[in-house]
Amino acid sequence: MLKRLTLIFALTGSGYVLSVLVLKWMAQKALPGQMAAIGEFESFLQLVIGLVGFGMQSAAIRSIALHENWKEKLEEAQTARITFGILLAAAAVLGCIKNLYLFFLLAPLVAASADYALYARGAAIEGAMVAFVRVALPLVASAGAVFFWPDQLWSVYVAATVVVYFITNYLISFFLGSKIFYKPSLSSLQVYVKTIPLGILNLSFYFMGLGILLIAPVFFDDQELVISFLALKFYTIYKGVLRVIHQAFVNQMLNDKICLSVDQLGMMIGLGLLGSVLIFPNVFISLFFGSQYAANSTYFLWMVLAAVSFSVFNSLYTRLVLEHKEISFMKITLVTSGLTAASLVVLAYSGGSVNSIPISLFIGETALAISFAVGFMNFKTVVFRLQFFFYCSLSLVLPVLAKFFFGENHYTYFISFALMGVTLLAFTYKKFSLPDEATASRSTEIP
Numbered sequence: 001m002l003k004r005l006t007l008i009f010a011l012t013g014s015g016y017v018l019s020v021l022v023l024k025w026m027a028q029k030a031l032p033g034q035m036a037a038i039g040e041f042e043s044f045l046q047l048v049i050g051l052v053g054f055g056m057q058s059a060a061i062r063s064i065a066l067h068e069n070w071k072e073k074l075e076e077a078q079t080a081r082i083t084f085g086i087l088l089a090a091a092a093v094l095g096c097i098k099n100l101y102l103f104f105l106l107a108p109l110v111a112a113s114a115d116y117a118l119y120a121r122g123a124a125i126e127g128a129m130v131a132f133v134r135v136a137l138p139l140v141a142s143a144g145a146v147f148f149w150p151d152q153l154w155s156v157y158v159a160a161t162v163v164v165y166f167i168t169n170y171l172i173s174f175f176l177g178s179k180i181f182y183k184p185s186l187s188s189l190q191v192y193v194k195t196i197p198l199g200i201l202n203l204s205f206y207f208m209g210l211g212i213l214l215i216a217p218v219f220f221d222d223q224e225l226v227i228s229f230l231a232l233k234f235y236t237i238y239k240g241v242l243r244v245i246h247q248a249f250v251n252q253m254l255n256d257k258i259c260l261s262v263d264q265l266g267m268m269i270g271l272g273l274l275g276s277v278l279i280f281p282n283v284f285i286s287l288f289f290g291s292q293y294a295a296n297s298t299y300f301l302w303m304v305l306a307a308v309s310f311s312v313f314n315s316l317y318t319r320l321v322l323e324h325k326e327i328s329f330m331k332i333t334l335v336t337s338g339l340t341a342a343s344l345v346v347l348a349y350s351g352g353s354v355n356s357i358p359i360s361l362f363i364g365e366t367a368l369a370i371s372f373a374v375g376f377m378n379f380k381t382v383v384f385r386l387q388f389f390f391y392c393s394l395s396l397v398l399p400v401l402a403k404f405f406f407g408e409n410h411y412t413y414f415i416s417f418a419l420m421g422v423t424l425l426a427f428t429y430k431k432f433s434l435p436d437e438a439t440a441s442r443s444t445e446i447p
Contacts, residue, residue, distance in 0.1 A: 014132065019237060020288050022139040023230055028290055029146050030153055032222040037154045038142075039229030043213035044100055045110075045161065050206040052085050052111045055198025056191045058321050064120035074117050074178060080191045083184040085111025103158075109165050112181055114172050126175045128244065130168045137164040197330040198321065204333035205317075208340055208364050209236045212357055215341070219348040219356070227296060228357050230289050231303050235361070238273065238307050242266050246318045259315035260385075266311035267389045268424055272417060273304040275396045279403055283413045302358035309365040312385055313372040320376065332371045340364030392428075395420045 027035055060077035064070045088107040095102035118127035141160035145153045173180045192199070203211075210232050216225060245262055276284040281297040289300075320329045343363045347356035373382045402416035 019135050019139055020234060022143050023233060024288060024290050026142060026146060026153075027226055027230060028292070030150070032226050034153045035229060036217075036222040036225040038157050039210075039213055039225060039233075040100060040217070041103065041154070041158060042229070042233070043210040044103055045106070046206055046210050047214065048088070048104065048107050048110055050203050051088060052081055052107055053116070053202060054084075054192055055195030055200070055202060055326070056080055057116055058198045058202065058326075059191065059195045061116050061120040062322055064117050070117075070121060071178065074114060074176070075182060076188065076191065077117075078112070078114055078178075079182040079185050080188040081111040082108060082182055083186060083188050084192060085109075086184055106162065106165075109162065109169070112169050113165065114176060114178065115168070117176055117178075118172060121176070123175060124244070126171075130171055131240075131244075133168055133171070134164050137167075195326075197326045201326060201330045201333050204330075204337035207337045208361060208368075209239065212340075212344065212361070215344070216357060219344075220354050224354040227289070227293055227299065228354060230293075231299060231358065234288065235303055235307060238269070239310065241269060242311070242314050246315070259319055262315040263311070263313060263385055264388055264428065266314045267308075267385070268392055268421075268428075270304070270308040270311035271389065271392055271396070272421070274308055275399055275420070276413070276417070277301050277304050279396070279399045280408055280413045283408055283410055287410065287413075299355050299358055302355060302362050306358060306362040306365045309362065309369045312369055312389065313377065316372050316376060325376075328375065332368065332375065336364045336368040336371065339367050392424055395423050398423065 026038075056077060060073060063073040064077070067073055085108040088111075089105050091104040091107075092102050094104070115127055115130050118124070118130065138157050138160040142153060142157045145156035149156060169180055213225070213229060213232065216228055220228065242262075242265075245265055277297065277300050281300070282291075282294050285291070285294050285297060285300060293299075320326065340360050340363065343360035344356055347359060352359075398420045399413070399416035402412045402419075406412045
């Protein structure tokens, strides 16, 4: 398991690191309005992706992963996606109200992407390659624009995003041995109707991330939106790392040990983020976001607390879908995403600072974790995971001692957390020496 994940993370991880560092650099060089516009476009693009995928994409992943005639399932899914994408493009007429809505025209291009099928078929490495290209190309182009066309930064980012979708759609079809475009059919839209609960579920998850940027401009100015975009992008990347783990083993996520290991990996990653903000706040913030945000350590602390809450039972996000429990799952996510939105509105109108955003996320993610624990797991299961997190947290003594003796600097930060990571892996390695797909048990009792 670790060998496979190492290769996947080498690809996706480099893309994520590139994303964070380039965005940090651009935030220092570009005007706040330009970065806020990029953040708004990125958030809207994720909305389009969520609408096109809706619930049918999760259902398609389940079908493609578990059926031998997966190419037929892929054709059904892509026909429906492309048909809906074409219909959704008509919403671009709303561009007369706000220019951002013109990007509904990208819906057919987004719909033609079958990257989800790569992960469903176990081609996680190819999927990681696609993800890397989609992250890297727009950012590299935008970095160049800062030097040569600073006034066109937003336009270059948008154009590069469009180009990268054309390129990666071709790569995906090559990897799958499938077509890029399927003939639209209105009857295919029935799959969207059948998967409404999953669609609502996915849109709820979208809101508990970059989706907040669609309502944040009502309460905060451009400068505050820049830090929110950078932080929420980082938060989305963190969730993306966990999603990569899920996608790499999606056809094994009914196995108890796989689910347990996914949760344990998530907790260790979340613990690393929490330790970074608590022990080395200045180094962590200056490294990933810029020294100009060092005074906003409280913002990032709330953000990583939300990440930790998300990590403890994160395997259930995929497992409940595989077990066809999306109705119950949907009800919970509706409540928790609504709680997130309500918290943001109340905090903002109460004179709260931009910290209202990560605090509302923490409230929503914690409520979701509690709902998972109460609704889908027994007491012993919950205690076991919390004990694991507690024992792993003891390893934070290494970076604490390193800071005490050598001070807060980049060398101390990297070396101490590298030692912490090695220590954790040394004590937990056998937990991840799991059976492969052929021998994996698929019992329904969660450990």
